Amino acid sequence: MNRRFFLTFGWVAAALAFFFGLTFSAQASPRPQLPQYATPTPGPDGRIIYIVQAGDNCISISTKTGVSIELLLGYNPMLDCDPVIEGQQLLLGYGGPAAYTPTPGPSPTPTIAPLTPTPFAGTTEVCILLYDDFNGNALREGTELGLAGGQVSVTDINGAYSKTESTISAIDPDTEESVRTCFADVPEGTFNISMAAPEGYNPTTDISYRLDVKAGDRAFVDFGAQSKSVQAVVPQEPDPSPNSPLMGILGAVLLLGGLGMGWYALRLRKPSSKFGGGKGMLRK
Secondary structure: OHHHHHHHHHHHHHHHHHHHHHHHHHOOOOOOOOOOOOOOOOOOOOEEEEEOOOOOOHHHHHHHHOOOHHHHHHHOOOOOOOOOOOOOEEEEEEOOOOOOOOOOOOOOOOOOOOOOOOOOOOOEEEEEEEEEOOOOOOOOOOOOOEOOOOEEEEEEOOOOOEEEEEOOOOEOOOOOOEOOEEEEEEOOEEEEEEEEOOOOEEEOOOOEEEEEEOOOOEEEEEEEEEEOOOOOOOOOOOOOOOOOHHHHHHHHHHHHHHHHHHHHHHHHHOOOOOOOOHHHHOOO
């Protein structure tokens, strides 16, 4: 009987222990949780920054942020864990800026704006040719090519633009024309174009010219110069009254003949002394 009693008591004790174990386990107090930490939002450059608080150390920072101490030291080589400085900024890593999801709204009605003309602020090009005016007639002919060594200036009348270049005597192989001295990117306006002939040459045209240009234009100006060693051949008209020796002799003969005939006429009109008084000498 004692054996059966102890066996029954053991089973009852075990059942009570199991029941109370389940009851106390379900009602046990939860473990204390660490304060929740919100990871900072990455800045515009993508860096995630943590600002050290009072009482922080490397272990607590690693625990709160979830970043290992090795990574903290790797991101922040100047970090001193004993102790950390309150207010110090620590780099926790890199991330993209928070994405912005726009809220869809009403679709805008497209509006066609009126076209506004845009002012054209372009430039122009001025090309100058100094040609060898061989015959000196101030007109460029096909055989009169470019002359090198002259100085040409393009100057704005307001002084906003001024540039000087030397003339050349090259020939364009494509057009077989003399290559001009060109001034590119010249603003629109009024300009004085002046030319200085090279040494040993005299200008045969005006040495200055005023030019008005507009944006997008291309202007051409020609100047002429003649070598001082070349004399222009000017044909002379024949003398309308040439002095011929034969005509001189003929004039002298006619003059002498006239004088002789005049003298002879005077001799005929003079009375003769041979017949004077002869009437008184007649007798009957």
